[in-house]
Amino acid sequence: MKQIKRIMGIDPWKITANKVEVENRRLQESLTSIGNGYMGMRGNFSETFSADHHQGTYIAGVWFPDKTRVGWWKNGYPEYFGKAINAVNFAKVSLLIDQSEIDLAIADLADFEMALDMKQGVLTYRYVVGGVQVVVERFFSIATPELAVFRFSFEATDGENHDIRLESVIDADVHNEDANYDEKFWKTLKTENTSDGSFLISETVPNLFGVEQFTVLTKQTFKGDFHCTNQESLEDQVIDYFEGELKPTRPLNFEKRVLVLTSRDYQTLPELTKVSEELSQEVNAQTYEQLFTAQAQAWAKRWELADVQIDGSDEAQQGIRFNLFQLFSTYYGEDDRLNIGPKGFTGEKYGGATYWDTEAYAVPLYLALADTAVTKNLLKYRHQQLPQAQHNARQQGLAGALYPMVTFTGIECHNEWEITFEEIHRNGAMAYAIYNYTNYTGDETYLANEGLEVLVEIARFWADRVHYSKRNDKYMIHGVTGPNEYENNINNNWYTNTLATWVLKYTLESLQKYPREDLKVSQKEKQTWEEIIQKMYLPEDETLGIFVQHDGYLDKDLTPVADLDPKNLPLNQNWSWDRVLRSPYIKQADVLQGIYLFGDHYTMEQKRKNFEFYEPLTVHESSLSPSIHAILAAELGFADKAVEMYERTARLDLDDYNNDTEDGLHITSMTGSWLAIVHGFAQMKTWNGKLSFAPFLPEVWTGYTFHINYRGRLLKISVGEKVEIELLKGKALKLDVYGKTIELITNYVTETK
Numbered sequence: 001m002k003q004i005k006r007i008m009g010i011d012p013w014k015i016t017a018n019k020v021e022v023e024n025r026r027l028q029e030s031l032t033s034i035g036n037g038y039m040g041m042r043g044n045f046s047e048t049f050s051a052d053h054h055q056g057t058y059i060a061g062v063w064f065p066d067k068t069r070v071g072w073w074k075n076g077y078p079e080y081f082g083k084a085i086n087a088v089n090f091a092k093v094s095l096l097i098d099q100s101e102i103d104l105a106i107a108d109l110a111d112f113e114m115a116l117d118m119k120q121g122v123l124t125y126r127y128v129v130g131g132v133q134v135v136v137e138r139f140f141s142i143a144t145p146e147l148a149v150f151r152f153s154f155e156a157t158d159g160e161n162h163d164i165r166l167e168s169v170i171d172a173d174v175h176n177e178d179a180n181y182d183e184k185f186w187k188t189l190k191t192e193n194t195s196d197g198s199f200l201i202s203e204t205v206p207n208l209f210g211v212e213q214f215t216v217l218t219k220q221t222f223k224g225d226f227h228c229t230n231q232e233s234l235e236d237q238v239i240d241y242f243e244g245e246l247k248p249t250r251p252l253n254f255e256k257r258v259l260v261l262t263s264r265d266y267q268t269l270p271e272l273t274k275v276s277e278e279l280s281q282e283v284n285a286q287t288y289e290q291l292f293t294a295q296a297q298a299w300a301k302r303w304e305l306a307d308v309q310i311d312g313s314d315e316a317q318q319g320i321r322f323n324l325f326q327l328f329s330t331y332y333g334e335d336d337r338l339n340i341g342p343k344g345f346t347g348e349k350y351g352g353a354t355y356w357d358t359e360a361y362a363v364p365l366y367l368a369l370a371d372t373a374v375t376k377n378l379l380k381y382r383h384q385q386l387p388q389a390q391h392n393a394r395q396q397g398l399a400g401a402l403y404p405m406v407t408f409t410g411i412e413c414h415n416e417w418e419i420t421f422e423e424i425h426r427n428g429a430m431a432y433a434i435y436n437y438t439n440y441t442g443d444e445t446y447l448a449n450e451g452l453e454v455l456v457e458i459a460r461f462w463a464d465r466v467h468y469s470k471r472n473d474k475y476m477i478h479g480v481t482g483p484n485e486y487e488n489n490i491n492n493n494w495y496t497n498t499l500a501t502w503v504l505k506y507t508l509e510s511l512q513k514y515p516r517e518d519l520k521v522s523q524k525e526k527q528t529w530e531e532i533i534q535k536m537y538l539p540e541d542e543t544l545g546i547f548v549q550h551d552g553y554l555d556k557d558l559t560p561v562a563d564l565d566p567k568n569l570p571l572n573q574n575w576s577w578d579r580v581l582r583s584p585y586i587k588q589a590d591v592l593q594g595i596y597l598f599g600d601h602y603t604m605e606q607k608r609k610n611f612e613f614y615e616p617l618t619v620h621e622s623s624l625s626p627s628i629h630a631i632l633a634a635e636l637g638f639a640d641k642a643v644e645m646y647e648r649t650a651r652l653d654l655d656d657y658n659n660d661t662e663d664g665l666h667i668t669s670m671t672g673s674w675l676a677i678v679h680g681f682a683q684m685k686t687w688n689g690k691l692s693f694a695p696f697l698p699e700v701w702t703g704y705t706f707h708i709n710y711r712g713r714l715l716k717i718s719v720g721e722k723v724e725i726e727l728l729k730g731k732a733l734k735l736d737v738y739g740k741t742i743e744l745i746t747n748y749v750t751e752t753k
């Protein structure tokens with residue numbers, strides 16, 4: 001049985017706590033992160049907290065190229081590791097009650113409560129200390145993304161008068177915990193106190209790589225019952241001091257409103273300053289209630305389409321809502337320059353950069369839960385970066401385009417060679433996303449235009465990266481890492497070879513349909529691609545009836561995970577890397593990832609045999625793993641396994657399954673619980689442009705309901721004793737339910753199988 005660590009309470013719409021987790025504060029901070037796509041922060045207290053924690057505020061698209069640090073430099077290495085950097089800390093408000101400073105790590109707090117309200121997008125905590133009840137509410141506005149609001153309410157609970165002082169700080173003296181050379185990434189350009197508050201302008205320090213430097217203006221203004229007693233403008237800080245007299249009959253409110261503007265939107269300092277003033281006036285003309293209502297309404301609108309309702313398990317319900325909430329807090333498609341970092345605004349690990357996770361795991365969800373423009377923006381992001389992807393291929397002495405494993409600009413910027421960098425399978429995911437979009441939406445214009453430009457270059461990369469083995473009369477791909485990062489530099493990873501072959505095929509077919517003279521694909525080039533398709537080596541074991549993960553895999557000691565003493569898990573925290581690499585244990589879906597992507601290419605028998613062989617050897621130590629297994633298990637009718645995997649993906653962070661949530665949330669994996677329910681339990685498929693469902697109801701639930709957008713329609717799918725599919729918007733539609741074709745005009749009801 002897997003160890004879990006659950007520190008937050010269960011509630012269908014909230015993440016709750018009734019104590020300050022001094023020992024597990026980092027974990028609690030991760031779980032109470034909030035954001036609005038433009039910026040976000042970990043659930044740090046505004047007040048002083050002197051025990052171990054991780055102060056983290058992040059602004060989308062603001063990053064730094066941290067010079068690569070390796071022992072032995074290899075040609076082809078990326079020069080820097082890009083990082084979404086810890087930004088200016090603007091949440092800070094030191095609190096003094098009757099002249100003594102409140103330190104939440106040691107204060108004697110009564111009635112502590114904390115709740116992240118996912119329905120409305122607000123984090124609240126309250127406590128009583130020294131005869132005063134303090135309630136702190138914060139939200140990052142969706143209506144005005146540059147705005148973060150912090151409201152403090154004070155009430156005397158002991159019938160006495162109290163002296164309350166607040167020191168509201170913007171602090172640019174911040175560090176990144178994972179800086180390669182322990183450098184600071186910010187320098188302050190200006191600090192200033194104004195009649196309505198203070199502001200600070202900071203800039204990322206110069207870098208060696210010609211990457212743009214970012215300028216950020218952070219401004220604080222105030223509302224409420226306190227009066228300002230002093231202001232300070234220091235080297236890296238601005239501080240506004242406030243005082244108020246709290247009487248038993250008169251509660252006090254204090255509001256800190258923060259605006260953050262960056263050079264991503266406003267290039268010059270005068271422009272930044274001017275816009276910040278205008279925006280500040282606009283925002284300050286509104287009451288807290290007005291700002292909050294706009295926030296609650298914006299979330300209500302998101303939930304209307306995206307919510308998945310689960311009956312019969314509050315834990316499962318909380319899990320999926322938490323995941324959707326955190327995913328949308330990171331990315332809702334408003335800005336086509338942005339993408340989805342694996343840790344979003346909740347931590348530094350993985351650098352907040354773009355990974356293949358987006359194409360492989362996020363695109364299917366956004367296709368169904370957002371306007372098609374959102375997915376198109378994600379695709380365009382890669383199209384815009386085609387020149388950089390070509391550069392990456394040249395760096396390796398190869399033709400075509402190699403999309404990066406980790407990036408901000410399209411240039412590869414991760415400094416691990418075997419893991420990550422050798423995972424060239426990512427290039428296939430970029431192509432697959434184009435197919436996925438086209439197949440799901442029925443809109444072929446993207447494919448015909450930008451899509452083909454990307455596909456042709458990816459195809460050229462694969463055609464150059466394969467080599468011909470004379471001995472076998474086969475094309476092969478050596479020296480790669482598959483999605484399973486627990487074995488590196490392998491030969492003939494079935495997943496990679498399969499994907500490469502598919503890219504060549506799909507590109508040829510698409511060119512046939514939409515000829516593009518301008519892309520100059522010669523007949524000879526096409527013939528080469530055909531030949532590679534015909535002769536690609538795809539390792540298979542006929543006796544076992546499985547695809548072989550890579551050359552040599554079957555010669556390992558194939559002892560299943562279940563036979564390991566659980567104290568060895570997670571392997572990556574208990575075993576030497578040598579032991580991990582030699583072991584048969586698989587970090588995340590590899591062969592099964594391919595079977596999931598190309599579900600319509602394989603028979604049920606093939607799927608079953610591969611699943612039964614590989615899943616018992618999989619440790620699911622990547623957060624991306626359980627969802628794919630849940631989907632396949634559901635398709636194969638392995639209900640218990642599907643539910644186990646759902647729980648693992650849905651509550652991965654809430655239950656800290658991999659013992660690493662303190663570093664931040666697994667944002668890109670958060671699509672997993674939705675995928676597990678919709679692609680898994682409900683068996684929604686869009687194979688060959690046809691929508692189909694074959695839902696099953698897990699025994700532990702009494703029902704579940706979700707919505708999807710599909711080709712201009714809005715559908716509601718409810719699964720209980722019966723399956724009901726309702727057409728809420730759009731024209732009648734033909735679809736398959738349990739293999740039977742129906743025409744959906746208003747709704748369709750059938751028994752659940």
Ligand code: BGC
Nearest residue numbers: 342350355356357485622668
């Ligand atoms: C996974 C990769 C993934 C990365 C970022 C790693 O642990 O193995 O597949 O791209 O995390 O989420």
